[in-house]
Amino acid sequence: MNSKTFVWLSALTVVVVIAAGFSVAERYWNSQTVRVEHSAFPDLADTMNDVAEIRIENSDGRYSVKRVKDKWIVVDKHNYPAKFSKIREMIAAVSNLLVVDAKTKNPKLYSRISVQDTKGKDFDSKYLGLKDASGKVLAELIIGNRKFSMGGGEDDEGIYFRRPSEEQAYLGRGRLELSRDILDWLDQTLVNVKIARIKWVHTLTADGNEIIISRKTAAVKDFLLETLPAGAKLSDSADDKLTDLANGLKDMELRDISPEGGVTFPKDKIHTATYQTFKGLTVNLKMFTTGNDTWAQVKATADPKSADAVKEAEVINPRAKGWVFKLWDYKVKPLNIQIKDLLEKPKKKKSS
Numbered sequence: 001m002n003s004k005t006f007v008w009l010s011a012l013t014v015v016v017v018i019a020a021g022f023s024v025a026e027r028y029w030n031s032q033t034v035r036v037e038h039s040a041f042p043d044l045a046d047t048m049n050d051v052a053e054i055r056i057e058n059s060d061g062r063y064s065v066k067r068v069k070d071k072w073i074v075v076d077k078h079n080y081p082a083k084f085s086k087i088r089e090m091i092a093a094v095s096n097l098l099v100v101d102a103k104t105k106n107p108k109l110y111s112r113i114s115v116q117d118t119k120g121k122d123f124d125s126k127y128l129g130l131k132d133a134s135g136k137v138l139a140e141l142i143i144g145n146r147k148f149s150m151g152g153g154e155d156d157e158g159i160y161f162r163r164p165s166e167e168q169a170y171l172g173r174g175r176l177e178l179s180r181d182i183l184d185w186l187d188q189t190l191v192n193v194k195i196a197r198i199k200w201v202h203t204l205t206a207d208g209n210e211i212i213i214s215r216k217t218a219a220v221k222d223f224l225l226e227t228l229p230a231g232a233k234l235s236d237s238a239d240d241k242l243t244d245l246a247n248g249l250k251d252m253e254l255r256d257i258s259p260e261g262g263v264t265f266p267k268d269k270i271h272t273a274t275y276q277t278f279k280g281l282t283v284n285l286k287m288f289t290t291g292n293d294t295w296a297q298v299k300a301t302a303d304p305k306s307a308d309a310v311k312e313a314e315v316i317n318p319r320a321k322g323w324v325f326k327l328w329d330y331k332v333k334p335l336n337i338q339i340k341d342l343l344e345k346p347k348k349k350k351s352s
Contacts, residue, residue, distance in 0.1 A: 040097040040161070040172055041139040048091050050132040055140075056178065056185075057118040057127035063182045067133075074185050080257050080323070081187040090178075094130065094139050097174040100150070100158060105167040113160035114144035115169045126178045127164070140164055143178055147171065183256060190298065190325060191316060193249035197277040201246055205271040209338050213242050218278055227339065238342040244334035249275050249283060256326035263288070263295045263324045273335045280306035281313060285335070287327070294332040295324050 039045075054065040063076035065087060072082040103113065110116045110125075118127040129140040144160035150173055159176050162169040179185065200214040201223070213223040223242050225234065265288045273285040280303025287296045298320040302309035 037098045037100055037173060039095075040099050040141070040170070041094060044091075044095045044130070044139050047132070047138050048095055051091055051130045051138060052133040053129075053131040053135075054087065054090065055127070055129040055131065056182075058125075058178075058180050059123060060180045061182060063185075065185055074182065077182060077186060077257060078259050081319075082185050083187045086179075086185060090128075090176075091130065093174060093176045094128070094141070097141075097159075097161075097172045097176060099170050100173045101171040103160065103169045103171055105169065107167065110144075110162070110169065113169060115142050115160055115162040117164070118142065126180070128176075128178055143176060144169070146177075186254065186257065188253040190254050190320070191249045191252045191283055191300075193275065193277060193281070193283065195243070195247045195250060197279070197281075198246045198249075198275060199278045200276040201248070202274045203245070203272065203335055203337070205336060205338075206269050211245070211337065211339060211342075213246060225342065229339065229343075233344040234342055235344045241334070241337055241342060245337055248273060248331060248334055252331055253328065254325040255328045258295070258324045258326075260297070260322050260324055265295075265297070271336065277309070279303075280309040283316065287332070287335070289332075292329070294327050294329075296327050297324055 052067045056063055056065075061076075063074065065072060065074050065082050067073075068079075072084055072087055073079040074082045104110070107116075114123075114125045116123040116125045118125055126143045127140070128143060130138045132138055140163065142162045142164055144162070147158035147160070150156040150158045156173070157175045158171055158173050160169060161172050161176075196218055199218075201212070203209075203211045210227055212226040214226060215223050222239055223246055225238070225242065228234065265286065269288050271287050271289070273287070275283045282301045284299050284301075285296045286299075287294055289295075298316065300313040300316040300320075302313040304310065
């Protein structure tokens, strides 16, 4: 990634200088006074384009996000692509952080605002480090408790923080939310095909339950259940369940990832879902459920006569190739619907 990729970040950097004379007189804090708000990391405004690694440490784990050529990856998740918007926001937030007030420099009091070192085992603070490609530290801080009101309105928030090389802790102005879960750093987008585009859906479970729904045009709201048994009638809730099934690819995001081969798909346990759009895009999900987790392989094909379908398949396949994805339960449930769940239950005969 060249330096231009992050240039627009510089526009987000805001240096706010507010004269605010005040004194600090608290029992547990030192008496140092900071009279002017100033940037916590003044050099970062000029070097943010050079950030090539983000290091995160918290009590849940330690992991790194790195830039490799023109892509960001989550190193500790098999180098899976990272969510660039999150990286962008994080770097800007550190650059915009202002020092408001000096707090304690007594290590015994760090736990009160959660700015302890993150090298031990018992801590609730979070470490964030930004480095360039050579490994040089551009900015690093230990992030403590949030302060939800800084007196400047609803969105005026602050955090307690400390630079790891210093004993002094500070109250800073700015919103800096650091996710504890490594999965939050993954690019979670998998497939997004809205129901308005869906023409046909076919599901087949491991036990042979088959459902096929279709409609002739996008103007037709309801889907026809082609596998309706002879003489059977749909229940009042069937239309809603079929709609949920047809909506299965809308905003489908991954819950976790594994390299292909990291999850074994037993042949007798596989269930599939295939979606086809009116413009010739076909998306196939090959799934295997183990315990409460459903893993899926994703593959898209396209009608070569449809430029739109070809283009979309070329976006989905590079993202999905070589990976197996754990799906969210609320997305899996409609894909496992049974024919019996759609049928009107027989009325019980009254006894004579």
